[in-house]
Amino acid sequence: MSIIVLGTAALDTVKTPAGKRREMLGGSAVHFSMGASFFTQVNLVAIVGRDFPKKHIGFLIKKGINLTSLIVEHGKTFRWEGEYRGDLNSALTLSTELGVLSAFRPKVAEHQRHIENIFLANVDPDIQRHLLSMMHKPRLVGLDSMNYWIDHKRKSLMRLMKDVHIFVANDAEARSLSGETNLIKAAKALRKIGAPIIVVKKGEHGVLVYCDDFIFCLPAYPVERIVDPTGAGDTFAGGFMGYLTLVKKINDSSIRKAISYGTIMASFNVEGFGVERTSKITKREVDERLRYFKKITMF
Amino acid sequence: MSIIVLGTAALDTVKTPAGKRREMLGGSAVHFSMGASFFTQVNLVAIVGRDFPKKHIGFLIKKGINLTSLIVEHGKTFRWEGEYRGDLNSALTLSTELGVLSAFRPKVAEHQRHIENIFLANVDPDIQRHLLSMMHKPRLVGLDSMNYWIDHKRKSLMRLMKDVHIFVANDAEARSLSGETNLIKAAKALRKIGAPIIVVKKGEHGVLVYCDDFIFCLPAYPVERIVDPTGAGDTFAGGFMGYLTLVKKINDSSIRKAISYGTIMASFNVEGFGVERTSKITKREVDERLRYFKKITMF
Numbered sequence: 001m002s003i004i005v006l007g008t009a010a011l012d013t014v015k016t017p018a019g020k021r022r023e024m025l026g027g028s029a030v031h032f033s034m035g036a037s038f039f040t041q042v043n044l045v046a047i048v049g050r051d052f053p054k055k056h057i058g059f060l061i062k063k064g065i066n067l068t069s070l071i072v073e074h075g076k077t078f079r080w081e082g083e084y085r086g087d088l089n090s091a092l093t094l095s096t097e098l099g100v101l102s103a104f105r106p107k108v109a110e111h112q113r114h115i116e117n118i119f120l121a122n123v124d125p126d127i128q129r130h131l132l133s134m135m136h137k138p139r140l141v142g143l144d145s146m147n148y149w150i151d152h153k154r155k156s157l158m159r160l161m162k163d164v165h166i167f168v169a170n171d172a173e174a175r176s177l178s179g180e181t182n183l184i185k186a187a188k189a190l191r192k193i194g195a196p197i198i199v200v201k202k203g204e205h206g207v208l209v210y211c212d213d214f215i216f217c218l219p220a221y222p223v224e225r226i227v228d229p230t231g232a233g234d235t236f237a238g239g240f241m242g243y244l245t246l247v248k249k250i251n252d253s254s255i256r257k258a259i260s261y262g263t264i265m266a267s268f269n270v271e272g273f274g275v276e277r278t279s280k281i282t283k284r285e286v287d288e289r290l291r292y293f294k295k296i297t298m299f
Numbered sequence: 300m301s302i303i304v305l306g307t308a309a310l311d312t313v314k315t316p317a318g319k320r321r322e323m324l325g326g327s328a329v330h331f332s333m334g335a336s337f338f339t340q341v342n343l344v345a346i347v348g349r350d351f352p353k354k355h356i357g358f359l360i361k362k363g364i365n366l367t368s369l370i371v372e373h374g375k376t377f378r379w380e381g382e383y384r385g386d387l388n389s390a391l392t393l394s395t396e397l398g399v400l401s402a403f404r405p406k407v408a409e410h411q412r413h414i415e416n417i418f419l420a421n422v423d424p425d426i427q428r429h430l431l432s433m434m435h436k437p438r439l440v441g442l443d444s445m446n447y448w449i450d451h452k453r454k455s456l457m458r459l460m461k462d463v464h465i466f467v468a469n470d471a472e473a474r475s476l477s478g479e480t481n482l483i484k485a486a487k488a489l490r491k492i493g494a495p496i497i498v499v500k501k502g503e504h505g506v507l508v509y510c511d512d513f514i515f516c517l518p519a520y521p522v523e524r525i526v527d528p529t530g531a532g533d534t535f536a537g538g539f540m541g542y543l544t545l546v547k548k549i550n551d552s553s554i555r556k557a558i559s560y561g562t563i564m565a566s567f568n569v570e571g572f573g574v575e576r577t578s579k580i581t582k583r584e585v586d587e588r589l590r591y592f593k594k595i596t597m598f
Binding site: 184 | 480505519598
């Protein structure tokens with residue numbers, strides 16, 4: 001079993017109270033891959049420019065990420081610059097340069113179209129739809145988005161939600177798309193739009209899962225020194241979807257476990273800039289953190 | 300075993316998206332009593348004016364609250380008027396009339412001074428200190444405060460924290476008193492000031508407990524229809540302290556259970572205006588909610 005992820009590969013410039021990094025490897029598909037590749041083989045679908053450093057390509061290959069469907073195009077790689085202040089919960093975007101991303105039309109190698117587990121990380125919902133239409137036998141499809149698409153391509157996004165199994169949103173996005181302030185009401189409203197499993201990410205406050213049959217709440221793993229939260233949500237989704245790729249049945253029990261793995265993966269992400277920390281996670285560290293997390297949340 | 304609580308008895312006028320109520324029974328000691336009286340006998344130390352409706356006195360007596368040390372003074376009862384908008388996480392204070400509260404000097408009947416479990420709900424730290432000094436053999440002392448005292452009587456508050464076992468604060472207060480943004484760092488800093496058990500209430504995002512030996516995180520009980528959050532923190536503290544009053548040992552295990560009871564009690568509070576909902580809690584409802592809460596948080 002493997003997974004295919006559509007999203008961005010980017011060069012991120014980030015300033016946080018812990019320091020600053022220029023043009024590090026980032027992007028939704030890359031952070032997702034860090035979380036998911038711990039569990040399963042990841043196939044990345046994204047676009048970068050010719051200026052994308054070779055060392056990043058080398059790094060991803062070394063991590064076992066299949067780059068067959070990574071397009072390298074004439075032009076500049078997508079760049080994002082942001083800053084975190086205060087409580088580190090939300091980034092201030094300083095600049096966004098789309099570069100080659102503005103004309104992105106994903107391609108998927110024929111043999112990759114048989115992959116059954118699919119994650120549509122945050123890009124234009126029409127591009128997400130296009131990728132999904134290329135896949136031959138989706139077993140599990142996860143979808144993420146962002147406020148920009150909620151505001152500008154709401155209809156496309158809502159239509160797409162009917163064709164996925166899992167919709168992942170942060171609290172602000174869940175509220176904005178549903179028009180509900182209360183997050184349980186918001187999740188319920190999102191479920192009515194389409195996806196049977198709604199995952200609301202609340203950053204440092206944890207996560208809420210809503211399905212027809214059950215709900216599930218988990219606090220975030222407590223991290224004392226947050227270095228850079230960029231990509232935490234994507235890393236969470238990677239751990240979550242990566243674990244679900246392995247299991248036979250998507251049910252109450254496997255979703256709980258997947259959420260806890262996503263939480264643990266995200267906790268590593270925030271401890272370093274970009275993929276500095278997530279690129280070095282060991283099985284022992286994950287097991288240890290999971291054990292500790294259970295201990296501090298059981299009553 | 301019983302508990303004594305020092306705090307306010309008030310007449311609250313509250314507007315929320317669910318409606319408006321004028322001059323309902325409220326105040327920190329009253330809401331605390333609603334949470335604690337489910338577990339143990341509560342002795343209330345507070346002051347009200349002659350205008351305090353007799354039906355409220357009758358209601359409290361009927362709930363089994365001991366009012367021996369409730370002072371009824373010439374003058375007006377403490378009144379608070381507030382409004383909640385949007386996400387219901389914080390109130391906008393429209394007016395505060397201290398009335399008789401401005402000259403409050405708590406009195407405790409001699410036989411009540413032997414009560415071993417004490418909660419100092421939010422009033423002037425000097426008044427909290429005064430009450431504590433009257434008690435003969437404190438076994439378990441909990442302390443709450445608010446931003447006003449953190450700003451205006453920081454030294455008194457910090458001194459008092461050294462003489463209590465449990466310090467309860469909401470996230471904003473924990474940050475403000477510690478100077479730390481990260482809540483784990485904040486809790487650690489508060490523990491250094493004094494109290495060995497730090498409880499940080501995060502409203503709809505749950506609670507964090509920090510002790511030297513362990514930490515504990517719990518999400519809030521998910522409530523879909525929040526009617527009025529006023530007093531949720533005090534009701535939480537009531538359930539938490541009320542349960543601890545019953546146990547032989549204050550340890551990891553009893554604290555976890557106490558926190559879960561506090562969480563359940565607070566979840567009832569937000570479902571009605573003032574004490575409308577908490578005054579009617581049955582054992583069966585609490586057991587049911589606790590069972591459900593375990594189910595939706597276990598992984």
